Amino acid sequence: MNAVSPIVCCLLCAAVMASSGLLSFLFARTRSVYLWLGCLGGVVGCILGAVAVFAARLSPGRSDLRVQWNLPVGSFHIGIDAISSFFLLVLCVVCASTTFYTLGHIGAQRGARGAAHQLGWSNLVMAAMVMVLLARDALLFIMAWEVMSVASFFLVTCDHERDDVRRGGYVYLVASHIGTVFIFLHFAWMYRHFGSLDLDQWAAAQSGRAVPSAPAFLFALIGFGTKAGVFPLHFWMPQTYCAAPSPAAAMMSGVLKKLGIYGIIRAVLCMGQEPSWWGVTLVGLGAVTGIVGVLLALSARDLKRTLAYSSAENIGIILLGLGLGIMGKSDHNPVLAFLGFGGALFHVLNHALFKGLLFEIAGQVLLQTGQLNMNLLGGLLKRMPVTGALFLIASLAACGLPPFNGFIGEWLLYVGALDGAHSSDPHVAIVAVLALAALALIGSLALACFARAFGATFLGNPRTPAVDRAQEGGALLLVPMAALAALCAALGVFPLWGLRLASPAIAQLAGPAPVPATASSMLRSFSHLAVALLALAAVLLLARWFMLRRRSVNRAATWGCGYIAPTPRIQTSASSFSYPLLTNFNAVVAQRANRFPTSSVFAAEHQQTLEYQDIAAERWIFPFVQALSNFLTRLQVLQQGRIQLYLLYLFGALVILLGWQLLVS
Amino acid sequence: MAIRILHIAWFLLMPPLLLGVINRVKAWFAGRRGQPLLQTYWDVARLFRKGAVFSHTSSWVFQIGAAIQLAAVFCAAIILPSSSPVSPFGFVGDVVAFAYLLGLGRIFTVLSALDTGSSFEGLGASREVTIATFAEPTLFLALAALCIPAHGISFGHIWGAATGDANLWHRAPSIAAAISLFIVMLAESSRIPVDDPTTHLELTMVHEVMVLDHSGPDFAFITLGSALKLFLMGSLILHAILPNSFASTGAQALTFFVGQLAIAACVGVVESVIARYRLNRVPQFLIAAAVVAVLAIAIQFYRGVA
DSSP: OTTSOHHHHHHHHHHHHHHHHHHHHHTTTOHHHHHHHHHHHHHHHHHHHHHHHHHHHHSOSOEEEEEOOSSSSOOEEEEEOHHHHHHHHHHHHHHHHHHHHHHHHHHTSOOSHHHHHHHHHHHHHHHHHHHHHHBOBHHHHHHHHHHHHHHHHHHHGGGTTSHHHHHHHHHHHHHHHHHHHHHHHHHHHHHHHHSOOBHHHHHHHHTTOOOOOHHHHHHHHHHHHHHHTOTTTTTTHHHHHHHSOHHHHHHIIIIIHHHHHHHHHHHHHHTOSOOHHHHHHHHHHHHHHHHHHHHHHHHOOBHHHHHHHHHHHHHHHHHHHHHHHHHHHHTTOHHHHHHHHHHHHHHHHHHHHHHHHHHHHHHHHHHHHSOOBGGGOOOHHHHSHHHHHHHHHHHHHHTTOTTSHHHHHHHHHHHHHHHHTTOSSHHHHHHHHHHHHHHHHHHHHHHHHHHHHHHHHHSSOOSSGGGGGOOOOOHHHHHHHHHHHHHHHHHHHOHHHHHHHHHHHHHHHHOSOOOOHHHHHHHHHHHHHHHHHHHHHHHHHHHHHHHHHTSOEEEEOOOOTTOSOOOGGGSOOHHHHHHHHHHTTTTTEEEEEEEOOOOSTTOSOOOEEEEEEEHIIIIIIHHHHHHHHHHHHHGGGGOOSOHHHHHHHHHHHHHHHHHHHHHHO | OHHHHHHHHHHHHSHHHHHHHHHHHHHHHTTOOOSOTTHHHHHHHHHHTSOEEEESSOOHHHHHHHHHHHHHHHHHHHHSOOSSSSOTTOOTTHHHHHHHHHHHHHHHHHHHHHHTTOHHHHHHHHHHHHHHHHHHHHHHHHHHHHHGGGTSSSHHHHHHHOOOOSOHHHHHHHHHHHHHHHHHHHHHTTOTTTOOTTOOSGGGOSHHHHTTTOOTHHHHHHHHHHHHHHHHHHHHHHHHHSOSOOSOHHHHHHHHHHHHHHHHHHHHHHHHHSOOOOGGGHHHHHHHHHHHHHHHHHHHHHHTOO
C-alpha cells in the first residue's frame, strides 16, 4: 500500500472514468458494449479512488503534483489532503452504487441512444468531480468546475424530447453559471490580493494572520452556495431533479451538492483566521435553508421534488455545523470546533448515503408505476417488499432517528450547540441556543416529511391502478441499494468507524487539537445503546409472536366507524397529511386553496385545488429574472442579423480601443 | 448492581399506576367513585391474553410498529435517571438521544396508523406530527435551560450538580423549565388540553385514533408506551424541581414516588378543569411553553451563570 502513490491513483481514477465515458459515446450503437463499458468503467474508477483515499491515509501529510502548462497563469497543481480524501471517499462510495444501479436501471428500460449518452455524461461528470477535488490551482479548479457543470447539464437533459426536462435543464444551466461567476469573482479577488493562483499558497500565507476579506467570503458563499442549494439560491433544485434521470439525480444530490460544501470549506480554509461573524452568517443561513427546505418538501406532491427539497434541508444542517465549527474556532473552544465540523462532515457522508438511496428507490418507483405523484400511489409495500423496506431504512436515516447514521451527525451538532451555550461570549451562547432550536424544528419537520413520503407511497391502499403493475426489481437493482442501506445501518450502530474515517479531515478543519476523548466515549456509549435498542425490539417481537401463536388471529376490513362503503380514495393522501402542518407556516410556504363555490343545494360534486408557493423562488428570483430578461430583450435591437452591421460594430470597437490607447499612453 | 435493578424496576412497575391516579382524580372531580387504582395493570394483563385482529390493508410495518415503539420508549427510560440523580446507563449527550428515541417511537406509531389505509387514523397521524413539530423544539429548549448551569451535557451532570438552593431567584430558571416541561408532557402523552385520551371522535382525534386498529398484545404495548412516556416526563419535571441533597436512598426513592403521584394528580386536575383547546390553538399553547423555556435561558444568561 505504501508503494502506491495516492496522486497517481487519483489521476488513474479520473482517467478511467473519463475514458469510459468517452468510449460510451463512441459505441453508442451497440447496447451491450456501452452498457458494460460505461458501468464497469465507472465502478472501476470508484474503486481506484477508494484505493487512493486509503493510500493517502496510510502516508499522512500532503502529497501533490505540479506541472507547468502553456497557459499564461497558474500551473497544473493537484494534491490530495485530508479534506479532499474525505470528499473523494464520499464520491467513490455513492458513485459506485449509482453506476451499478444505472446498469440495472437502463437494462430494465427500452430506448437505446439516450442511455449511451446518459452513461457517457455521467462518467464525465464523475471524472470532473474528481479533478475538482484534486485541484490546487484556481484556474484548474474553475476549468474542472465548468466541465462538471456543463457535463451535468447534458446529463440532466438526457430525455430532451420532454418539455419539462428541457426547462429544468435550462434553469440548472443558468443557476450553475450564476454560481460560476461568483466563484470566478472570488478567485479574482484572491489573485489580486496574493498575486498567485495557487490555493496552497493562499492558505500558507494567511495562516496566523487575522486579515481576512469579507467580499471574498461572500463571493465564495454565493458562488458555491448556488451549487449547494443554499436559501435563496435553491430555486433550481426541484425542476432539475425531476427532469434528471433517477441515477443522475442520485449522484447529483449525493455528491454534486457536496462539492458546493467542499468549495465553501476550501475557501474558508484558504482565508486563514475566520472571524466569528462568518460563523454566525453560516449558522443563520443554515437554519433558514433547513427550515424552508423541509417545509417545501412537505408541500411537494411529487416524490422526487420532496427529495430535492429535503436535500436543501440537509445542506442547511451541514452549513449550521460549519458555522458552529467556525464560531468554535474563533472563540478558541476546541470542543465546539471539533463537534461543529465533525457533525457537518459526518452529515456530508450520511446525507450522500441515504439521499442516494432515496433517489434510487424513487427511480424504481417511477420505472414500475410510471407515476411519482404521491397522491396517486399507495400500497406499494406489498408489491415491492424489499424496495419498501430499503425506503423505510433510508427514511429513518433521513429523519435522523437512532439507530441509523443520520442521527450521529445531528447528535454531534446538538452536543456542540449545547456546549456552545456554556460559552462566556454572550454572542456565541445566544447563537448556539438559536442553532439548537432550529435543529430541533428541522428534525421534527423532517420526521413529518418522511413519514408522509413513506406512508403515502408505500402504505395503505393503492389509490390508482398504476400501482397494480409494479413488481420487485431484479437483483442487479437491489444489490447497490441494499449496499447503501447496509452502510446507513452500519455507520449508525458503529459510529466509531465513521469517526475514524472523518477524523483527519476534522483535524484539518478544526485545528491540530486531538480528538476529544468525550467524542469517542459518547459514540461508543451510543453503539451500546443502539445494540440494546435492537435487542429489546427483537425480544418484544419474539414475546409478541409467542403470545399470538396460540391465540386467534384474524384479518378483517379496516375499522371505519361503521361506514359501509370505503374506497381507496378516502384514505389520507400526502397533501391532506401535510395540510394542518403547513397552515401554521403560511409565511414561508404560501398556501392557496381555491374552493369553487358549490352550485346547488344538494350538490353532487365539489371541486377544490390546493397549491403551495415557494416564496423565495416565485416572489423574488423568478420575477427578478423575468424583469432582467424583459430589459435585455430591448437590447435585441442591436442584433439585426445583417453581417454588415456586425462588421460595423467590430470596426467601431477597434476605433474606440485604438483611440483609448493613443489617449492614455 | 442493586441501583441498576432499582432503576429498571421503577419504569417497569410504576407507570400504569400513574394512569390509575389520573383517572381517580378525574372521577373525584366528576363526583364518581372511579375505576380501581390498579386497573391499568389488569387491563394490560388482559390484553396480553387476547388474540388480535389485523386489517387486510396493513403490512409488516403494522406488525412491528407497536413493539418497536415500546422498545424505543424503554431505551429512553433506561438512559433517563429515575430516583437517583444519575442513571447507571447515562452518557454524555444522552439528552438528545432521549428526545430522538421518543421520536422513533412516534414515527412508528404514525406509520402503523398510515398502514391501515383509514382516513381516521391518517388524520390522527397528521395532527400528531403537527403537534410534535411544536413540542420537540420546546422540549429541547427546556432541556437546554436545565443544561446551561450544569456545564455538562448529560442528565447525570444536570442533576448531579443541582443544589436545591432556597433562593427563588436562583431557582426561577428551573421552575420555568419545569412549567415548560409540564406543558410538553401534556402534549407528549396526549392529555387535555392537547388531546382527549378518553375518546377518538373527530374533535379529539390525535393519539387515540392512531391506535384504533391495534388489538391484543399490540394495544398492550401502546398503553404501556404512553404510560411510560407520562412517567418519563414526570421524572424530568421532578428532577428539575427537587433538590438533590437527600439523607438516604430510601428517602430519595420515597420522595420520587410521592412526587410522581403528585404530578399525575396535577395532570388529573388540569384534565378536569380545562376543556380541550381548538386545534389551531394548540401550536400557540406549545409556543407559549417554548417562550417560557427561552425566558429560563435568558434569566441564566443575564445572571451570567453560563
